[in-house]
Amino acid sequence: MNKVNWLYAAISIAAIFVGLGLAGYFFPQHFFPAALIVLLPVMILSIGFQKITNRRIDGLRNQLTQIISTLEAFDLDEPKKVIFNKTSYPLFNELNENILELIERIRSNYHANQQFTQNASHELQTPLAIIKGHVEILLNSPNLKEKEVDSLGVILQNTNRLARLNHALILLSKIENNRYFDVETITIQQVIRDILANFKDLIDLQEIKIEEHYGIDLDVEMSETLAEILFANLFQNAIRYNVEDGFIRIQIEGRKVNISNSGEVLKIPPTRLFKRFKRESTVEESLGLGLSIVKRICDLYEIEITYLHQHGIHQLILVFP
Amino acid sequence: MKVLIVEDEQELLELMLRYMKREGYICEQAHTYKEGYKKINNYKYDCAVIDLNLPGGDGLKLIEILRKEMPTTATIIISARNTLDDRINGLEIGADDYLTKPFNLSELNARIKAIMRRKTNQMTNELIFKNLLIDLDKRTVLANEHSLKLTKKEFDILVYLARNKNRVVTKDSIAEYLWGDYMDDAFSYDFIYAHVKNLRKKLVQNNCGDYLQTVYGVGYKFISN
Numbered sequence: 001m002n003k004v005n006w007l008y009a010a011i012s013i014a015a016i017f018v019g020l021g022l023a024g025y026f027f028p029q030h031f032f033p034a035a036l037i038v039l040l041p042v043m044i045l046s047i048g049f050q051k052i053t054n055r056r057i058d059g060l061r062n063q064l065t066q067i068i069s070t071l072e073a074f075d076l077d078e079p080k081k082v083i084f085n086k087t088s089y090p091l092f093n094e095l096n097e098n099i100l101e102l103i104e105r106i107r108s109n110y111h112a113n114q115q116f117t118q119n120a121s122h123e124l125q126t127p128l129a130i131i132k133g134h135v136e137i138l139l140n141s142p143n144l145k146e147k148e149v150d151s152l153g154v155i156l157q158n159t160n161r162l163a164r165l166n167h168a169l170i171l172l173s174k175i176e177n178n179r180y181f182d183v184e185t186i187t188i189q190q191v192i193r194d195i196l197a198n199f200k201d202l203i204d205l206q207e208i209k210i211e212e213h214y215g216i217d218l219d220v221e222m223s224e225t226l227a228e229i230l231f232a233n234l235f236q237n238a239i240r241y242n243v244e245d246g247f248i249r250i251q252i253e254g255r256k257v258n259i260s261n262s263g264e265v266l267k268i269p270p271t272r273l274f275k276r277f278k279r280e281s282t283v284e285e286s287l288g289l290g291l292s293i294v295k296r297i298c299d300l301y302e303i304e305i306t307y308l309h310q311h312g313i314h315q316l317i318l319v320f321p
Numbered sequence: 322m323k324v325l326i327v328e329d330e331q332e333l334l335e336l337m338l339r340y341m342k343r344e345g346y347i348c349e350q351a352h353t354y355k356e357g358y359k360k361i362n363n364y365k366y367d368c369a370v371i372d373l374n375l376p377g378g379d380g381l382k383l384i385e386i387l388r389k390e391m392p393t394t395a396t397i398i399i400s401a402r403n404t405l406d407d408r409i410n411g412l413e414i415g416a417d418d419y420l421t422k423p424f425n426l427s428e429l430n431a432r433i434k435a436i437m438r439r440k441t442n443q444m445t446n447e448l449i450f451k452n453l454l455i456d457l458d459k460r461t462v463l464a465n466e467h468s469l470k471l472t473k474k475e476f477d478i479l480v481y482l483a484r485n486k487n488r489v490v491t492k493d494s495i496a497e498y499l500w501g502d503y504m505d506d507a508f509s510y511d512f513i514y515a516h517v518k519n520l521r522k523k524l525v526q527n528n529c530g531d532y533l534q535t536v537y538g539v540g541y542k543f544i545s546n
Binding site: 122125126128129130131132133134136137139140146149150152153154156157160163198199201202205 | 330332333336337339340343401422423424425426427472473474488489491493500509512515516536537538539
C-alpha cells in the first residue's frame with residue numbers, strides 16, 4: 001500500500017469514528033440503523049476515491065515507464081526520430097517536449113562534433129606528411145651526432161603515432177557516416193585465410209599455434225574492406241596479447257565465428273573494451289581505437305559481438321545476421 | 322629521368338623535389354591543375370607524381386590525359402583521400418600506383434623505382450648492389466655468387482633497403498611496406514627487428530654483413546661505400 005492509500009484509510013477511519021460519534025449523540029436509541037445510514041455513503045465514497053486515485057497513479061506510472069524505456073532505447077548514432085505518444089496529462093506532454101528538444105540539441109552537437117573530427121583529421125594529413133618528410137631528409141644529412149639521430153627518432157616515432165591515430169579517427173568517422181557502400185557477397189573463411197597469411201610471419205615468430213575449424217562457407221553481405229579491417233584488428237589483438245607458445249583457435253559454425261586465444265587476463269572490464277581509447281596497458285603505445293573500430297563495423301552490419309574470458313582464454317564471438 | 326610533381330602544398334612539394342633531386346632525377350613542379358595541365362601538354366616526362374585535390378581541378382583528370390596522350394609516362398597518385406573509391410578510380414583510370422598522405426619519402430622513392438623498372442621493360446629485372454645480385458622476378462638473391470635462402474619478408478626488406486641505398490630507412494616505413502596500413506608500428510617493430518636480425522645473419526655468412534647498418538632507434542641503412 002502506498003502513501004496515498006494510507007491517507008485514504010486514515011481519512012476513512014476518522015470519518016467512521018466521526019460518523020459513529022454523531023450517530024450516537026443525535027440518535028442514541030436508534031444507534032445501529034443511524035450508524036449504518038451514516039457509514040454506508042462514507043464507505044462507498046472512500047472506496048470510489050481509492051479506485052480513482054489508483055487508476056491515476058497507474059496512468060502516471062505507465063507514462064514514466066514509457067519515457068524511461070524510450071530513453072533507454074535511444075541511440076545517438078541511430079538517425080531514427082524519437083517519438084512520444086500524446087497523453088492526457090499536460091505536464092507529461094510538456095516533459096516529453098522538453099526531452100525531445102534536449103535530444104535534438106544533443107544530436108546536433110554530436111553531429112557537429114563528428115564533422116569537426118572528420119575535418120580536423122583530414123586537415124592534419126598534410127602537415128604530418130611535411131613533418132615526416134623533413135625528419136627523413138634530416139636523418140640523411142651527413143655528420144649527424146648520435147644524440148641528434150636520437151632526437152629525430154623520437155620526433156619521427158611520435159609523428160607516426162599521430163598519423164596512425166589520425167588514420168584511425170578518419171576511418172571511424174567514415175564508418176560512422178556510412179561511407180562504405182561497396183557491399184558485396186564475401187566469404188568469411190576466405191577473408192580470415194588471407195589475413196592469417198599476411199600475419200604468418202608474426203604468428204611464426206611468436207610460435208603461436210593456429211587451429212582452424214572452418215565449417216561450411218559463411219557468406220555475408222558486407223564491404224570487403226571493412227571485413228578485412230574487422231578481422232585484421234581481431235587477429236592483431238589475438239597475436240599481440242598472446243603468450244609465448246600460445247594458440248589462436250578459429251571456429252566457424254553456421255553464422256557464428258568464434259575466435260579464442262591464450263593470453264593474460266585483461267585489466268579493464270570487458271564491457272568497456274569497445275569504448276574509444278580504452279586499451280590494455282600491458283603493451284605500451286598501442287592505440288585504443290582498434291576495438292571501437294571493430295564495434296562500429298559490427299554495429300553497421302548488425303553483427304552481434306561478445307567477449308568472454310574463461311580459464312585464461314579470451315574469446316570473441318561474432319554472430320552474423 | 323624526368324619527373325613532374327603536381328602538388329599544391331608548397332612545403333610538401335619542396336620536400337619531394339629535394340628527395341628526388343638527390344636520386345639524380347630532373348624534377349619539375351606544378352602547384353595547380355592548370356599549371357600541371359600546361360606542363361603535361363608541353364613536355365614529356367618519364368614519371369608524374371600527382372596530388373588529387375588541386376586548386377582548379379581534379380588530379381584524376383590529369384592522369385586521364387596522360388594515359389591518352391603520353392602512355393609511357395608512369396603516374397603515381399598521392400592523396401589525403403584514402404577512400405577505396407578514390408583508390409579504385411585512380412587505378413582504373415590508369416595510374417600506376419597510389420600513395421596515401423602522410424607517406425614516407427623512401428616509400429615514394431621505392432615505388433617510383435619499381436614502376437620505372439616495370440615500365441621501361443628491362444630485359445633482366447635485377448637489382449645489383451655491390452656483391453649482391455637480386456632477381457626481382459624469381460625473387461632470388463646471390464651474395465658473392467652464393468645463393469641466399471631468404472624468407473618472403475626478408476627478401477622484401479632487402480629490396481626495400483637496396484632501392485633506398487645510402488639513405489636511412491625508418492622502421493615505420495618498413496612496417497607500412499610489409500604489412501600495409503592496418504598494422505600498428507609499435508606492434509610491428511619487434512618483428513622487423515627479428516627479420517632484420519635474420520637477414521643480417523645471412524648476409525654476414527656470405528661476407529656481405531657490412532652492407533646493413535643499424536641507425537639506432539630509427540631504422541636501417543644500406544651502405545654502398
